[in-house]
Amino acid sequence: MDPSKVSAFIKEVRTKNNLTQEKFADKYGVTYQAVSKWENGKNIPDISILKKICDDYDTNINDLLDGNNNNKSNRKVYIIIGMVLLVIIVILLVIGITRKESFEMKKISANCDNFKIYGTVAYNSNKTSVRISNITYCGKKDENKYNKIECILYEYVNNTKKEVKSFMYNNENSILLNEYLENIDFTIDHYSKTCNMYKDGVLNLEIKATNENGTVYYDVPLKMEEC
Numbered sequence: 001m002d003p004s005k006v007s008a009f010i011k012e013v014r015t016k017n018n019l020t021q022e023k024f025a026d027k028y029g030v031t032y033q034a035v036s037k038w039e040n041g042k043n044i045p046d047i048s049i050l051k052k053i054c055d056d057y058d059t060n061i062n063d064l065l066d067g068n069n070n071n072k073s074n075r076k077v078y079i080i081i082g083m084v085l086l087v088i089i090v091i092l093l094v095i096g097i098t099r100k101e102s103f104e105m106k107k108i109s110a111n112c113d114n115f116k117i118y119g120t121v122a123y124n125s126n127k128t129s130v131r132i133s134n135i136t137y138c139g140k141k142d143e144n145k146y147n148k149i150e151c152i153l154y155e156y157v158n159n160t161k162k163e164v165k166s167f168m169y170n171n172e173n174s175i176l177l178n179e180y181l182e183n184i185d186f187t188i189d190h191y192s193k194t195c196n197m198y199k200d201g202v203l204n205l206e207i208k209a210t211n212e213n214g215t216v217y218y219d220v221p222l223k224m225e226e227c
Contacts, residue, residue: 007041013057014039028052108132111200111223114139119186121203121224130164132186135205137178145174148210153186156204156221164188164203177209177216200224 014024014035021032021039028049037043045053054060108119108130119132132153152166165188169180205220 003044004041006044007039010035010045010053011039013053013059017057027056103127103129106224106226108203109223109225110205111221114218115205115220117205117220117222119222127189128191130186130188130191130203132184132205135181135184137181142177142216144209144211144213144216145176146180146209146211146216147171147174148208149175149177149180150206150208151181151184152206153188154204154206155202157202161204164191174211177207181207 014021019027021035025032025035028045030045030049034043034045038045044050103122103124106121108117108121110117114137116134116136116138117132118134119130121131122129130153135151147170149169150166151168153164155162155164165186167184169175200221200223202224203222205218205222207218207220209216
C-alpha cells in the first residue's frame with residue numbers, strides 16, 4: 001500500500017464532494033488534523049474508516065488501498081458501454097450474415113409442350129441451389145416400357161454443354177417413362193455456374209429412353225421466371 005496514493009485519493013474524494021477537512025472529519029468522527037495528516041501522507045485511516053469511505057462513495061476498498069480513483073460507478077459505466085458495443089457488433093454481424101445469405105429466386109418450368117416440370121433456382125454471390133422435383137411427360141401417349149432411361153440436367157452456355165447431374169435407369173425389368181420420371185429429384189446445393197445470369201435455355205433436361213425398338217430422345221430447354 002502506498003500512503004501517498006491513498007492520501008491523494010482521499011483529498012480528491014473530499015474536494016470533489018465540496019467538503020472541508022472539518023466536515024470530512026466530522027463525517028468520520030475524527031479531527032480535522034487527522035484528515036490533514038491523511039492528505040499529507042503522514043498517516044492513513046484505519047481499516048474501518050477506509051471501508052466506510054468506500055461505502056459512502058461507492059468505491060472498491062481494494063481500489064482505495066491501491067490509490068486508484070476509478071470508483072464502482074465508473075466501472076459500471078464501462079460495463080454498460082461494453083455491453084452496448086457488444087450488442088451493436090452482434091446486430092451488425094446478424095445483418096451482414098442475413099445480407100450475405102439473401103437469395104434471389106427463380107421458378108423453373110419446361111419450355112416445351114411435351115413435359116411439365118416444376119422447380120426452383122436460388123442463388124446469391126456465394127452459393128447456388130437448384131431443385132427440380134416434378135417431371136411429368138404429357139406429350140403423345142407412350143405406352144412403351146423401357147429398360148434403360150437416362151435423365152441428364154445440363155447447362156448450355158456459349159454452345160458448350162456441361163453436365164450438372166444425371167440419373168440412370170438400367171434394368172431388365174422395363175418401366176414406363178412417366179413412371180420413372182415422377183421419381184426423379186434433382187437437388188444441387190452447390191451448383192458452380194459458368195454464367196452469372198440465369199435465363200431461359202441456360203439449363204436443359206436431356207431424356208433418353210431405350211428399349212428393343214430403339215431410343216426415344218428429348219432435349220427440354222428449361223424456362224426461368226421470377227418467383
